[in-house]
Amino acid sequence: AYGCNVGAFFSGISTGSLHGWVWFAAAFAGSMIGVRLRNHLIGGSR
Numbered sequence: 001a002y003g004c005n006v007g008a009f010f011s012g013i014s015t016g017s018l019h020g021w022v023w024f025a026a027a028f029a030g031s032m033i034g035v036r037l038r039n040h041l042i043g044g045s046r
Contacts, residue, residue, distance in 0.1 A: 009027070012020020 009020055009023050011017075012023060028032075
């Protein structure tokens with residue numbers, strides 16, 4: 001009941017399912033790409 005994205009992540013990780021770890025890897029990679037894109041478009045030193 002955490003919402004479909006967060007629920008899929010937590011239920012997948014807690015049961016040791018591959019989809020939870022794939023979700024984590026994709027979310028982490030997407031976050032890194034998003035931060036780099038934000039810094040490139042907006043400008044920043046972070």
